[in-house]
Amino acid sequence: GAVVSQHPSWVICKSGTSVKIECRSLDFQATTMFWYRQFPKQSLMLMATSNEGSKATYEQGVEKDKFLINHASLTLSTLTVTSAHPEDSSFYICSARNQGQGPAQGYTFGSGTRLTVV
Amino acid sequence: GENVEQHPSTLSVQEGDSAVIKCTYSDSASNYFPWYKQELGKGPQLIIDIRSNVGEKKDQRIAVTLNKTAKHFSLHITETQPEDSAVYFCAASKGGFQKLVFGTGTRLLVSP
Numbered sequence A: 001g002a003v004v005s006q007h008p009s010w011v012i013c014k015s016g017t018s019v020k021i022e023c024r025s026l027d028f029q030a031t032t033m034f035w036y037r038q039f040p041k042q043s044l045m046l047m048a049t050s051n052e053g054s055k056a057t058y059e060q061g062v063e064k065d066k067f068l069i070n071h072a073s074l075t076l077s078t079l080t081v082t083s084a085h086p087e088d089s090s091f092y093i094c095s096a097r098n099q100g101q102g103p104a105q106g107y108t109f110g111s112g113t114r115l116t117v118v
Numbered sequence B: 001g002e003n004v005e006q007h008p009s010t011l012s013v014q015e016g017d018s019a020v021i022k023c024t025y026s027d028s029a030s031n032y033f034p035w036y037k038q039e040l041g042k043g044p045q046l047i048i049d050i051r052s053n054v055g056e057k058k059d060q061r062i063a064v065t066l067n068k069t070a071k072h073f074s075l076h077i078t079e080t081q082p083e084d085s086a087v088y089f090c091a092a093s094k095g096g097f098q099k100l101v102f103g104t105g106t107r108l109l110v111s112p
Helices: none
Strands: A004-007 A010-012 A019-025 A032-040 A045-051 A067-073 A074-079 A090-096 A113-117 B004-006 B011-013 B019-025 B032-038 B045-053 B057-058 B063-067 B072-077 B086-092 B106-111
Touching: A004 A032, A004 A090, A010 A019, A019 A032, A019 A090, A019 A113, A032 A067, A032 A074, A045 A067, A074 A090, B004 B086, B011 B019, B019 B106, B032 B063, B045 B057, B045 B063, B072 B086
Parallel strands: A010 A113, B011 B106
Antiparallel strands: A004 A019, A019 A074, A032 A045, A032 A090, A067 A074, A090 A113, B004 B019, B019 B072, B032 B045, B032 B086, B057 B063, B063 B072, B086 B106
């Protein structure tokens, strides 16, 4: 089945630095990628939706200059947390929709990245 | 926009019992309703889904029912096992390449 590889699985960074998270679709072309953030014991909150080759659409309240999303190819999307602060510490998860899949197919999730900003 | 409510927030059952988790959605245009299981530190895993043209779907011990009129759908797990312990999320989407809106999650604990 469809697989999305997300890296790194965890990262610790110093406050003020930037961190890049990658999601790769291994056996399909991901036309659309969704990025979620999940705080402990809470649900997944959509941050942005990106379509290959175009600018991402951010949800209300998400700073687009802080959370940079690049979806330059059909198999790779990246999320960069710029000037990270402790409040950005969270679990980040990507999800992809397969270009070749019809309405009967679902969404494939990455394994998540635990970001800790110290 | 779409809003998905999920109940209960926690559910404790004995091994072998059944577990039921319920969700309601607000947008009548939603037509795709997946259920995910999330284990600690991992991404969500799809366990079953249902589309608006179907009222019920079953896969071994897991079943999902959908009531479009009332705008609610439920997850049923029979003969629960300790390995079923996890957080379960319902979600709703308008299909196609539309976003998923998640419920608040249910922490299921199955005791041996």
